[in-house]
Amino acid sequence: xxxxxxxxxxxxxxxxxxxxxxxxxxxxxxxxxxxxxxxxxxxxxxxxxxxxxxxxxxxxxxxxxxxxxxxxxxxxxxxxxxxxxxxxxxxxxxxxxxxxxxxxxxxxxxxxxxxxxxxxxxxxxxxxxxxxxxxxxxxxxxxxxxxxxxxxxxxxxxxxxxxxxxxxxxxxxxxxxxxxxxxxxxxxxxxxxxxxxxxxxxxxxxxxxxxxxxx
Ligand SMILES: Nc1ncnc2c1ncn2[C@@H]1O[C@H](COP(=O)(O)OP(=O)(O)OP(=O)(O)O)[C@@H](O)[C@H]1O
Numbered sequence: 697x698x699x700x701x702x703x704x705x706x707x708x709x710x711x712x713x714x715x716x717x718x719x720x721x722x723x724x725x726x727x728x729x730x731x732x733x734x735x736x737x738x739x740x741x742x743x744x745x746x747x748x749x750x751x752x753x754x755x756x757x758x759x760x761x762x763x764x765x766x767x768x769x770x771x772x773x774x775x776x777x778x779x780x781x782x783x784x785x786x787x788x789x790x791x792x793x794x795x796x797x798x799x800x801x802x803x804x805x806x807x808x809x810x811x812x813x814x815x816x817x818x819x820x821x822x823x824x825x826x827x828x829x830x831x832x833x834x835x836x837x838x839x840x841x842x843x844x845x846x847x848x849x850x851x852x853x854x855x856x857x858x859x860x861x862x863x864x865x866x867x868x869x870x871x872x873x874x875x876x877x878x879x880x881x882x883x884x885x886x887x888x889x890x891x892x893x894x895x896x897x898x899x900x901x902x903x904x905x906x907x908x909x910x911x
Pocket of ligand 1: 708728737738739740741742743744745746789897
């Protein structure tokens with residue numbers, strides 16, 4: 697499924713962005729199935745806004761966003777639920793774990809709420825790869841941000857998807873942990889022939905990107 701942005705402009709930012717050159721805002725953009733897209737932008741230029749628009753957490757924009765032939769503005773709740781269960785997974789910038797649940801329960805909840813893509817033993821396997829196996833049974837609220845970020849990454853990877861949305865997904869990780877996380881994400885995207893959209897502040901060579909865009 698491809699994604700199209702047709703002259704999307706967030707309404708609260710309309711005036712501020714009017715003079716700005718952007719590959720995304722107020723442009724026609726198509727992301728083809730399986731593409732690995734990097735979107736680079738300074739702080740405050742709308743990375744989170746874009747990710748939230750794509751996941752339909754907000755609809756205060758002009759223009760249109762299409763997932764395949766489905767315009768997000770008119771999408772029925774059942775179709776949106778199906779999109780999020782089968783086609784789109786997400787790593788939020790603010791992580792959005794349930795603090796009172798354990799790390800494992802947070803991941804398991806997403807695994808069973810969706811059509812499970814893996815058996816639950818995959819959680820232990822991924823946790824070992826990302827070096828967070830020792831906090832799996834600890835309450836997420838007690839985990840450090842770096843640990844929580846790795847849990848949020850695993851949570852996103854245990855469900856089916858053909859697109860993965862990632863909003864500054866390595867912001868709390870050191871170099872070694874970022875390398876572990878990127879190789880797991882690359883392997884999981886390759887297994888599914890999935891594409892991703894990754895936003896970040898700076899250039900990086902974490903992945904073999906298909907496209908580099910500037911917000
Ligand atoms: N609903 C809203 N109403 C008004 N302004 C908003 C709204 N949502 C976001 N903004 C503003 O839009 C700008 C972009 O916000 P956003 O969080 O998308 O930026 P970002 O690129 O993700 O930033 P950072 O790199 O700091 O996380 C900010 O200046 C923010 O204050």
